Amino acid sequence: MQRNILALIMALFVFCSGRAASEEEPVRIGVVLPMSPPGAYASGNPMWWAVQQAVDEVNARGGILGREVEAVLGDTRGVPEEARAVTERLITRDRVVGVVGNYHSSCALAALDLFRDHHVPYIAAEPWADDVTALGYEEVFRISVTNSLYRDITVDWMISSGFESIAAVQEITDWGLGVNEKLTQAWNEAGIRNETAFTDVKTEDFTGTLLRFTQWSPPPDMLFGSITGPGAYRIIKQAYDIGLAPSPQTVFYATNECLHPEVWEVAGEAARYITVTQIGLPPFAHNMVTRQENARFEQEHDRTMNATVMEAYDSFMLMCEAIEDAGCAHPDSIIRALENIEWKGMRGTYTFPYGTDNPVPEDQPDYMWHQWPDVTLYLFQYTEVGQSPEEGTVIWPPEWSQLPEGQYYVPVPE
Amino acid sequence: MYGADYLIAQAANGLVVGCLYALMAVGLTLIFSVLKVINFAHGEFYMVGGYTAYYMVTVLGGLHPLLGIFFAMIVLLGLGSLFEVAFLRPIHLGAVNRPAEYAILITFGLSFFLQNLVLSLAGPFPHRSPSFMSGGLTVGPVTISADRLIAAGLALVLMIALMLFIRATWTGKAMRAVSQDRDAAAVSGINPFKMNNIAFGIGASLAGASGALIAPIFAVVPDVGVLPSLRSFVIVVLGGMGSVKGALIGGVAIGLVESLGAALIPDPSRALAYRELYGLVIFVLVLLFRPQGLFGEKQ
Numbered sequence: 001m002q003r004n005i006l007a008l009i010m011a012l013f014v015f016c017s018g019r020a021a022s023e024e025e026p027v028r029i030g031v032v033l034p035m036s037p038p039g040a041y042a043s044g045n046p047m048w049w050a051v052q053q054a055v056d057e058v059n060a061r062g063g064i065l066g067r068e069v070e071a072v073l074g075d076t077r078g079v080p081e082e083a084r085a086v087t088e089r090l091i092t093r094d095r096v097v098g099v100v101g102n103y104h105s106s107c108a109l110a111a112l113d114l115f116r117d118h119h120v121p122y123i124a125a126e127p128w129a130d131d132v133t134a135l136g137y138e139e140v141f142r143i144s145v146t147n148s149l150y151r152d153i154t155v156d157w158m159i160s161s162g163f164e165s166i167a168a169v170q171e172i173t174d175w176g177l178g179v180n181e182k183l184t185q186a187w188n189e190a191g192i193r194n195e196t197a198f199t200d201v202k203t204e205d206f207t208g209t210l211l212r213f214t215q216w217s218p219p220p221d222m223l224f225g226s227i228t229g230p231g232a233y234r235i236i237k238q239a240y241d242i243g244l245a246p247s248p249q250t251v252f253y254a255t256n257e258c259l260h261p262e263v264w265e266v267a268g269e270a271a272r273y274i275t276v277t278q279i280g281l282p283p284f285a286h287n288m289v290t291r292q293e294n295a296r297f298e299q300e301h302d303r304t305m306n307a308t309v310m311e312a313y314d315s316f317m318l319m320c321e322a323i324e325d326a327g328c329a330h331p332d333s334i335i336r337a338l339e340n341i342e343w344k345g346m347r348g349t350y351t352f353p354y355g356t357d358n359p360v361p362e363d364q365p366d367y368m369w370h371q372w373p374d375v376t377l378y379l380f381q382y383t384e385v386g387q388s389p390e391e392g393t394v395i396w397p398p399e400w401s402q403l404p405e406g407q408y409y410v411p412v413p414e
Numbered sequence: 415m416y417g418a419d420y421l422i423a424q425a426a427n428g429l430v431v432g433c434l435y436a437l438m439a440v441g442l443t444l445i446f447s448v449l450k451v452i453n454f455a456h457g458e459f460y461m462v463g464g465y466t467a468y469y470m471v472t473v474l475g476g477l478h479p480l481l482g483i484f485f486a487m488i489v490l491l492g493l494g495s496l497f498e499v500a501f502l503r504p505i506h507l508g509a510v511n512r513p514a515e516y517a518i519l520i521t522f523g524l525s526f527f528l529q530n531l532v533l534s535l536a537g538p539f540p541h542r543s544p545s546f547m548s549g550g551l552t553v554g555p556v557t558i559s560a561d562r563l564i565a566a567g568l569a570l571v572l573m574i575a576l577m578l579f580i581r582a583t584w585t586g587k588a589m590r591a592v593s594q595d596r597d598a599a600a601v602s603g604i605n606p607f608k609m610n611n612i613a614f615g616i617g618a619s620l621a622g623a624s625g626a627l628i629a630p631i632f633a634v635v636p637d638v639g640v641l642p643s644l645r646s647f648v649i650v651v652l653g654g655m656g657s658v659k660g661a662l663i664g665g666v667a668i669g670l671v672e673s674l675g676a677a678l679i680p681d682p683s684r685a686l687a688y689r690e691l692y693g694l695v696i697f698v699l700v701l702l703f704r705p706q707g708l709f710g711e712k713q
Contacts, residue, residue, distance in 0.1 A: 037529060037533070037636055038637055172687060197685060198683055198686065199687055202641045204632045205427075208424055208673045211423055212677060229635075230540040230633055234633065266540050
């Protein structure tokens with residue numbers, strides 16, 4: 001009898017200690033980013049730093065559901081097959097309750113059906129391809145811009161600026177080809193003469209193609225250097241060295257890779273007057289959260305957060321908020337919470353108006369499914385060497401423009 | 415239709431870039447000719463050279479960028495020699511069962527190791543060394559930046575110096591002897607292990623010099639060596655495996671073909687995209703009609 005009582009006590013102890021252990025187990029959220037070559041690791045790494053900042057803050061205020069939060073990193077290397085493999089690993093081995101991140105559209109698209117099949121909520125941080133949300137998966141949300149939204153805003157600026165000819169150098173990636181298809185269609189519809197030279201993202205020397213564009217008479221009104229990675233800086237320097245752009249005749253439009261301060265180290269004087277897109281709010285529209293988090297990030301990493309880095313921070317915090325709102329880590333509850341969320345992050349107040357209870361209306365594009373509708377972007381120009389994006393001159397849209405009415409860019413002095 | 419000025423400008427650009435390609439390929443072919451090992455970490459030696467020059471010039475502020483090249487060569491000479499002793503010597507000592515596979519795996523391993531090590535130490539962002547000299551040179555229709563001209567000129571000087579070293583010095587002749595017949599060279603009193611070490615060190619050093627020369631032009635990132643390394647393999651086979659002269663001429667030829675290809679292909683949307691393809695077409699043609707390469711010897 002005594003032996004039986006002892007066994008019962010021990011069984012209860014084991015059960016209780018097991019329960020306690022499971023209660024204390026952290027809430028795991030998967031983070032998929034390109035952290036090493038050949039992907040855009042110069043963007044992936046600071047995005048990961050921002051996620052770590054978010055983890056520290058959430059845990060400092062007591063975690064979520066009374067448990068610690070843990071970000072489990074999956075390095076996609078920017079390769080779609082690897083993105084799929086690490087996503088599967090996060091879901092099946094690490095048992096994450098949700099996933100955030102991705103920089104490359106191709107990586108997000110390659111793993112999209114895994115979220116659907118395993119019923120795991122996913123917030124896309126930076127992928128722009130329309131299909132990420134246009135496929136209408138219940139589990140997939142996006143806080144970044146889409147290729148179509150990007151086209152609509154930037155082409156409006158190009159038309160307003162009166163550009164009649166555009167020379168473009170476009171990287172051959174899912175993102176590049178997707179953007180190019182939409183842009184060339186819009187340029188053709190607007191009657192803008194355009195020519196695109198496709199290139200591998202690792203190309204070092206663009207001089208041959210740029211020399212080709214110098215043969216245009218008159219010179220192109222705009223050079224569109226749509227390259228990510230270090231090529232984004234190289235093309236600026238090479239175009240400048242041969243006198244093509246930025247020049248009094250030709251505006252240089254660069255990718256948001258040029259939000260990193262390294263643009264000055266690599267391109268130097270050549271980057272003065274380039275036009276860059278920032279996916280987010282201009283500095284004068286920043287809220288308290290933006291300023292506070294940016295200051296903390298700058299203190300730790302000696303650089304401010306650019307749009308993609310803010311997206312990483314916000315997507316992680318948004319997932320945490322949704323889990324907290326849901327009151328548990330069940331996928332259905334988290335998805336429901338995300339559909340009803342209204343949370344203020346670094347880039348504005350996030351909502352996802354089109355979802356299960358409110359399908360995308362016919363007059364809205366398919367990609368509006370689980371898409372943050374208030375995502376904004378603005379265009380600015382660096383006007384002094386060494387400026388930060390926040391110090392640049394906002395040139396578009398007109399409601400934020402810092403230029404006199406009717407002026408759409410700062411011309412390079414003769 | 416493009417004018418002669420345009421073609422001259424494109425050819426000049428191809429010539430300058432080709433000299434840089436050639437310098438890297440020369441190091442690769444030297445290693446192959448003496449050690450009979452294909453060095454898959456050659457691109458990473460190039461990358462480490464670029465970073466070494468960058469840090470030497472920026473951290474040791476005030477150091478002229480040209481001195482950065484010298485330091486990069488010394489560091490890579492040491493790194494290459496150490497690697498050869500530690501990991502490649504067992505091949506020639508007969509301590510490895512499958513030497514060909516071992517050499518591929520160990521150099522591939524070094525390549526991944528160096529890429530990730532530099533990513534952790536130097537960070538993910540690109541760095542560019544200060545210019546050798548600001549401004550550029552304009553001759554008729556051709557404008558070339560001073561950095562490119564200096565880099566191409568130094569690459570030529572280094573390649574000519576290497577050829578003189580191989581032809582005129584005892585060590586150079588001993589390296590050639592080992593590349594032709596290891597056993598016969600050993601019987602003649604040449605230490606083949608020492609020649610292996612010198613050849614690998616010099617090969618790595620030339621890759622480092624090449625990386626240091628491009629640091630002010632293209633900037634360096636941890637994976638900057640991937641594409642140049644692939645291109646070097648094409649150049650080496652094109653010029654003839656083990657031929658230094660072949661690598662020099664092959665490099666310049668690939669530079670010209672890439673540049674003129676991108677300039678003349680009528681469809682501008684594909685002209686730059688197929689840039690690497692132009693060299694590969696030449697490569698395939700040479701393999702078909704002259705498998706030993708332009709200056710290689712028939713086996």
